[in-house]
Amino acid sequence: MHPAPPPRTAVIGLGAMGLPMARRLATRLPVSGYDIAADRRALLAADGGTDAASPAEAARDAEVVLLAVRDRTQLEEALFGADGAAAALHPGAVTVLTSTVGPDAARAIADRLAGQGILTVDAPVSGGPVRAGDGDLLIVVGAGDEALTAAQPVLDLLASTLTVVGPHPGDGQALKAINQLLAGVHIAAAAEAIALARALGLNLHTVVESLRHGAAGSFMFADRGPRMVETYSAEQPLDVKSRLDIFVKDLGITTGIAKSAHVPVPLAAAAEQLYLLGERSGLAAHDDSSIVTVLSPKEADR
């Protein structure tokens, strides 16, 4: 018996996450990619993928379609819009939804695809572009066995940690919303800590180094804290590792779910407002650590 041949794979959305994922898949699988921006398609083509002219063209003959677009609107357009992927797929194909869109959206899309005999793996990813390219993502999955088995060769190339949350699309999104609640609140808390420490005249390096390993520590305080400190000394905005407006979208999903479930989340709601303030202040496309300057502008206190 021969091992199954590697699945023909389409990647739709070649942005900050989609391109490194597509590039990595293209080292082992036949990959056809689509993005609305031709220069992103060209980058994939230069690394061994195929440049497709539409989602439908990318999906034609694909066994696995990985979607890495920004939000629910883009996801529905890519699948069900003009030249969308869904109409081009054969029954039995599997879609992998890597975007954070919330449980309701994942369930609705999976139901619509199921009507065409297409399987869905709800698989929101965490980890950022560098880890995406290294196959070092955290992926939290909601999918039944058949869909999961069909998508496994693709997921295995992308994830260092894969947690199957439950058997239904939406289950992965639910856990991702919890992840983003904690991540978004922890970044905002780090910003409050750094902004207040600065106003009190404390040495910010001492603050970060003395607190990061103790009871006040978090991944985000250790990761974003030094970048927030650097923000005050840097002449230019920092390189963007993760855009600020991601948390406008993702905390919006989290607080929406919480409202639907009638669970108060006062800190997540306060953090959401803070990211909205940051976006409104012109920081949407800046690194999320720049949120500290909303609480304490560079010219203040020093």
Add this chain to the structure above:
Amino acid sequence: MHPAPPPRTAVIGLGAMGLPMARRLATRLPVSGYDIAADRRALLAADGGTDAASPAEAARDAEVVLLAVRDRTQLEEALFGADGAAAALHPGAVTVLTSTVGPDAARAIADRLAGQGILTVDAPVSGGPVRAGDGDLLIVVGAGDEALTAAQPVLDLLASTLTVVGPHPGDGQALKAINQLLAGVHIAAAAEAIALARALGLNLHTVVESLRHGAAGSFMFADRGPRMVETYSAEQPLDVKSRLDIFVKDLGITTGIAKSAHVPVPLAAAAEQLYLLGERSGLAAHDDSSIVTVLSPKEADR
């Protein structure tokens, strides 16, 4: 030349933190202890300390006076009230303020003591009762060289990590306020995450285990998260590792400092309100992880 003899030490306040600190000091130093509760004094006496009838009696002939009381009011009473310690001390003695009282209180008390020739080490501690008894505390210090040298034998027996924040009393309190901002917000965020995950029907053990090591992780999520999950299955309230109302006091200090410094701290303020709600709900003396039941009572959702 002989090494300096171990300093005669008084400990005032033999509560959850004061008693284990006093017991540990008594294994190496002559320790005289005072607490308003006679049974706490008896516990120290049984472990090698001396039972003093008042702060003044504990402090008489002491070279180092460690204060481990609850708040600023108790601290001023212990030092400057009837039979207070300050009047009994010799010039050159050093006080060690281990309570979290805020920078203004520490500065005001140190100034008043300095008028009597008494030194002050501002030394708020973190770590809880068990680590207090093991000499494994984090202590953040604001003190000049002379005071620090005089208190060093005592601090060395209590701290595994000692960070000198600055030369002035109040500097340690400022960093402690930042520590408590992060710690208090992280516990509240963990509570929102667990309460929301429960309402969404997720397996709470999966939530904690899959998120604690990633970008959503914090010391408090890893430490309090499992206790919050246990809260929902336990028939009795959990053992109290750290009282909920500590964060009513400490976040009150933090938000007060922030207001004085004109720095917005919307998450810390939301967390403070949540702990006030918890206190008002009868949870003041419960473990702080019980805050999750304010967001999602045990009888809800399941």
